[in-house]
Amino acid sequence: xxxxxxxxxxxxxxxxxxxxxxxxxxxxxxxxxxxxxxxxxxxxxxxxxxxxxxxxxxxxxxxxxxxxxxxxxxxxxxxxxxxxxxxxxxxxxxxxxxxxxxxxxxxxxxxxxxxxxxxxxxxxxxxxxxxxxxxxxxxxxxxxxxxxxxxxxxxxxxxxxxxxxxxxxxxxxxxxxxxxx
Amino acid sequence: xxxxxxxxxxxxxxxxxxxxxxxxxxxxxxxxxxxxxxxxxxxxxxxxxxxxxxxxxxxxxxxxxxxxxxxxxxxxxxxxxxxxxxxxxxxxxxxxxxxxxxxxxxxxxxxxxxxxxxxxxxxxxxxxxxxxxxxxxxxxx
Numbered sequence: 001x002x003x004x005x006x007x008x009x010x011x012x013x014x015x016x017x018x019x020x021x022x023x024x025x026x027x028x029x030x031x032x033x034x035x036x037x038x039x040x041x042x043x044x045x046x047x048x049x050x051x052x053x054x055x056x057x058x059x060x061x062x063x064x065x066x067x068x069x070x071x072x073x074x075x076x077x078x079x080x081x082x083x084x085x086x087x088x089x090x091x092x093x094x095x096x097x098x099x100x101x102x103x104x105x106x107x108x109x110x111x112x113x114x115x116x117x118x119x120x121x122x123x124x125x126x127x128x129x130x131x132x133x134x135x136x137x138x139x140x141x142x143x144x145x146x147x148x149x150x151x152x153x154x155x156x157x158x159x160x161x162x163x164x165x166x167x168x169x170x171x172x173x174x175x176x177x178x179x180x181x
Numbered sequence: 182x183x184x185x186x187x188x189x190x191x192x193x194x195x196x197x198x199x200x201x202x203x204x205x206x207x208x209x210x211x212x213x214x215x216x217x218x219x220x221x222x223x224x225x226x227x228x229x230x231x232x233x234x235x236x237x238x239x240x241x242x243x244x245x246x247x248x249x250x251x252x253x254x255x256x257x258x259x260x261x262x263x264x265x266x267x268x269x270x271x272x273x274x275x276x277x278x279x280x281x282x283x284x285x286x287x288x289x290x291x292x293x294x295x296x297x298x299x300x301x302x303x304x305x306x307x308x309x310x311x312x313x314x315x316x317x318x319x320x321x322x
Contacts, residue, residue, distance in 0.1 A: 026279065026311065027259070027266060046264055046281060049309040066245060066306035067315055073210045090241060090307050175261075 021054040021178065023139045028174030030063060034165040041075060041164065043068040050174045052139050057101025059113065059141075061094040061174070083154050084120050093118045098132055098141075109133045113141070122152045139176040144169055213304075215283070216318045218248050220302045226253030226269035226278040226312075233308045234276070241307055250302040250320060251278060255295055265290045267301065267317070276310060280317040289319050 028048030034041040047067040052059045065086040070076040080086040096115015098104075104111060114127040130143035146167050149156065156164050222244065229251060233240045253269030256277060260266075265287055269278040280301050282290050293299065303317030 026309075027261060027264070027281075029262075047279070047306065047309070047313045047315065062309055064307040064309065064313060066304075067313060069212070069315065071211075072208070073212050074208060076212065087241075087245075090245075091309075 023052040023054060023176035024179040025050045025174045025176045028061070028063075028172070030170065030172045030174075032068075033169045033171070035169075036163055036165050038163045041070070043070045043076075043079070045069070048172075048174060050141075050176060051179070052098070052141075052176050054139070057098040059094075059096055059098055059115070063092050064090060065092060066090065078160075083156065089119070089121050098130075101132070104132050104134055106133065106135050113143075117147070119147075120152045120154055124151050137178060140174070141176075142173040144171040146170070212316070213248070215248060215303060215316050220250035221247040223250040224252075226251050227272055229278060229305075229312055230271050230276055233312050237308050244305040245307060247305070248302055249305050249314065250300060251280070251314065252298070252300045253278060255293060255297045255299060257295065258290065258293060260287075260290075263287070267293070267299070268311075269299075276312075278312045278314065281313070281315045282317045282319075286318050 026049055027046055028050050029044070029046050030048050031042060031044045045063055045067045048061060048063045050059065050061045065084050066080055068076070068079065070079065094115055094117050096113055099112045099114060101111075109131050111130060111132050112127055113130045113132075115125070116123050117126045118124075124147075126145060126147070128143055128145035130141055133140045146169055148167050149164070150166065229244070229249075232243070251269065255267055256270040257268040258265065259268070263284060265282045267280040267282060267290065269280065271277050280303060282301075283303075300320040301314070301317045302320055303314040306313050306315055
């Protein structure tokens with residue numbers, strides 16, 4: 001009798017684990033773009049890690065600052081060593097949730113994502129309009145938003161102040177697949 | 182007297198020109214050519230993973246900013262949007278070493294199969310759920 005209870009219990013418990021459906025992406029895309037009169041700067045990161053909980057619409061994103069690739073070596077060096085200080089703060093993180101996640105479907109994919117963005121050791125609440133497409137076992141999110149460099153305590157030396165925009169455009173496109181252990 | 186002044190002026194202009202040329206060169210310097218540069222560190226995928234799982238901070242200090250050469254067995258190859266990723270096996274667990282290939286090596290990547298043993302070199306950028314190496318090129322043994 002006792003064995004049966006244990007069996008029943010473990011089946012229930014297993015169900016619990018599998019019903020917590022997680023969707024995972026290890027090669028999401030995030031880029032940022034700075035436009036100024038002197039020059040345009042763009043950097044791409046194709047190694048973004050993101051997890052969505054399909055039950056709650058919670059989303060957690062992590063990326064490595066050093067995975068941002070620039071066109072020019074000097075830009076990448078300055079970005080990592082002087083501006084975002086990748087040796088001290090190697091990762092940027094976002095934790096938040098997709099609003100109205102349960103009501104989204106193929107036709108209705110426009111929503112908002114809200115949460116806390118953490119870069120260079122500073123946190124800031126952000127919210128952005130996003131497209132969240134749930135289709136054929138995948139969850140694809142995409143959109144863009146603006147961040148202010150000053151919000152994250154990133155200091156730009158006076159000599160290049162005209163080369164770098166005060167407000168940077170961040171673009172994201174992440175395809176999540178069901179997480180299989 | 183006039184000729185001397187002229188010579189000094191030419192000298193200054195020359196120095197100025199060299200300075201500008203040097204700065205422009207520095208400014209326009211492309212990213213390090215991985216294919217042509219020698220690896221600073223040679224290591225197996227498993228050893229790299231073990232190091233990262235033991236101590237991420239000290240591993241970052243050791244591996245980041247260096248060209249590293251990694252050998253391992255392929256567990257999977259993914260191609261998406263013209264970017265290919267080779268995933269190297271982790272014997273002990275769920276993690277892996279993810280090698281994001283340079284686009285110029287896409288053709289060679291297509292010829293590879295699961296369980297092939299390969300050597301790649303690239304730039305290590307750190308650890309999320311996996312160790313990430315970007316701008317990888319295949320190394321012929």
